[in-house]
Amino acid sequence: MTQTVSISHLMESSGVAFGTSGARGRVVDMTDLVCFAYTCSFLQHMTQIGQFSAGVHVAIAGDLRPSTPRIIAACAAAIRAMGGICDPCGFVPSPAVAAYGFGKGIPSIMVTGSHIPADRNGIKFNRADGEVLKPDEMAMRAQEVSLPDVFDQQGMLKTPDAAEPAIDVATAYIARYTDFFGSDALSGLKLGVYEHSAVGRDILVAILEGLGAQVTRLGRSEIFVPVDTEAVRPEDQDLAHGWAAEFDLDAILSTDGDSDRPLLSDETGTWLRGDVLGILCAQALGIEAIATPVSCNTALELSGSFDEIRRTRIGSPYVIEAMNGLLDGSASACGYEANGGFILGSPIVREQRTLPALPTRDAALPMIAVLVEAKRQGAPLSTLLARLPARFTFSDRIQELPTDLSQALLAKLQAGNEDEVLARVTQMFGAIAGTATAFDTTDGLRITFDSGDIIHLRPSGNAPELRCYTEAASTERAASLNVQALEIVREATLVG
Structure with a gap:
């Protein structure tokens, strides 16, 4: 006997909510039924837009957290129940399975909780033809699906x-x-x-050795390590400095759990901020137009390197939507x-070689492109950084802060x-930043002060966290401003 469930109601009852390009929640809440239903809602939507029908293949892969194999099995069961053919791609980076799907012209699924702890997944x-965007997400929420009695x-x-033998998608991703x-x-x-526990660790080594x-x-x-490339743990900062000195390294490379977010250090073991890495990568590739969230470093505009820049809400669906608009001109x-x-x-295109577009988040490209450019210039990474306008960002978060308090x-x-x-906001932050002169509510609240400092507060979309992004004229100032701003926010939320 089958049962019909509403995805919007299931989201409320399970606590597993849709976030960036998919769903995330606590592992205990991500039952096989929930994962099966969400996969069915995705494939029903793909059917409605002409990208799925009986007999169509669907690729699926996952990261290395303990709950991933079970969730992969539940999603694969849904694919088969919908009449699809499952292409198991094993445990590979998110961009690798996405590239395989885009190349085959088929939908794909990645089971991952990205950087969040192992008691959560997604x-x-x-x-x-690309990532699920916000209109797709809304259509998936509106689905009603029939579930078999399994x-x-x-x-x-x-x-x-039982798990099936994996298709090799790593070789093509490395060759890219x-x-x-x-x-x-x-x-x-x-x-x-x-x-650490990054799913792309062996693939990244193979790429670098191949170069x-x-x-x-x-x-x-x-054991799964929740490496967050936006809020690097103090122990990971210490490890990088120690390794750089011990092994006389030119750089250290890493990623988050599903290897779609990069973490690159310079020759001293100092991790580069992701938004600065983005600027350097775009410069190295000769990109003309850029879409990026409001939270990213304003050295982008100050560099004068790009013809057009569009600022968006935080999240790859918003960035991709704006990027697609830029491609028209x-x-x-x-x-x-x-x-x-x-x-x-x-x-x-470079020297008769073509690097195809990959319209999803990737960790390998920015690290490789910037290292190649540094070698071409005969300069260490720190020198490339020093040539950018002196704007520095820092981010941290208050964890386990209920979203309703942040909002x-x-x-x-x-x-x-x-x-x-x-x-x-001047009354709240004036003692540490000066007089507020402007604010932006594109995503959260981003405040500019007459000191040149910026404080940006934003509730996380997939965890009970409040993120704080700060920007200032020095690394030390951006970091200290962040610490002070978060302390003020902690007091305000406790009192409020």
């Missing part, structure tokens, strides 16, 4: 299918970069790879985020007319 959906009382599959940049592109460089680099593997872990366009994920919207604080600060808002 399912990221890709159309046959679940027990706890919402788990009674008889889950080795073919374009060439086998000696990084020859002579000594690079470290901080492997001629000497690679030292570092910090491999069989520019020969080349890209998008990037503060987490460093780089989205290549148009092919890059209530922002609503209070934004109430009234422009003068009232400026007066209110």
Whole structure:
């Protein structure tokens, strides 16, 4: 006997909500039934737009957190129940399975919680021609799906299918970069790879060695490590500085859990901010037009390197939508985020070699392109950084802060007319930043002060966290401003 469920109601009852390009939640809430239903809603929507029908293949892969194999099995069962053919791609980076799907013209699914702890996970959906965007997400929420009688009382599959042998998608992803940049592109460089539990750790090493680099593997872990490229843990900062000195490295490379967000250090072991890496990558590739969220470093505009820049809300769907608009009037366009994920919207042609577009977040390209450019210039990464305008960003977060408290604080600060808002945020942050002169509510509340400092508050879209982004004229100032701003916010939310 089948049961019909409303996806919007299931989201409310399960607590597993749609965020950027998919769904995320606590592992205990992501039952097989929930994962099965969400996959069915995705495929029903793909049917409605002509990208799926019985007999169509759907690619699926996952990251290395313990809950991923079970969720992959639930999603694969849904694919088969909908009449599709499952292409199991194993445990590979999100951009690798997406590239496979785009190349085949089929939908794809990545089971990953990205950078969040292992007690949470997620399912990221890709159309046959690109990431799921916000209109797709709304259409998926509106679906009603029929579920077969295959679940027990706890919402788990009674008889889950055995895992199938994986299709090799890693070789093509590796060749994407080795073919374009060439086998000696990084020859002579000594690079470290901080492997931790990133799903792309072995693939990243293979790419770098294929480009001629000497690679030292570092910090491999069989226990999941929640590396957040926007809020690098103090222990990861210490590790990088120690490794750079111990092994005399030119750079250290790493990624988040599903290897779509990069983490690159210079020769001193100092991690680069993702938004700065995005600028350097776009410069190295000769990109003309850029889409990027409001949270990213304003050195982008100050550099004068690009013909057109569009600022968006935070999240790859918004960046991709703006990037697609730029493609209508520019020969080349890209998008990037503060987490460093780089989205290549148009092919890059160089010396009769073509790097195809990849309209989803990727970690490998920005790190490789910037290292290749540094080698071409005969300069260390720190020198490339020093040539950018002196604007520095920092981000951190208050974890386990209920989203409704974050939203209530922002609503209070934004109430009234422009003068009232400026007066209110000056009263709150004036002692540490000066007088507020402007604010932007594109995504959260981003405040500019007469000191040149910027404070940006935004509730996370996929976790009970409030993120704080700060920008200032020095690294030290951006970091100290962030600490002070978060302390003020903590006091305000406790009192409020």
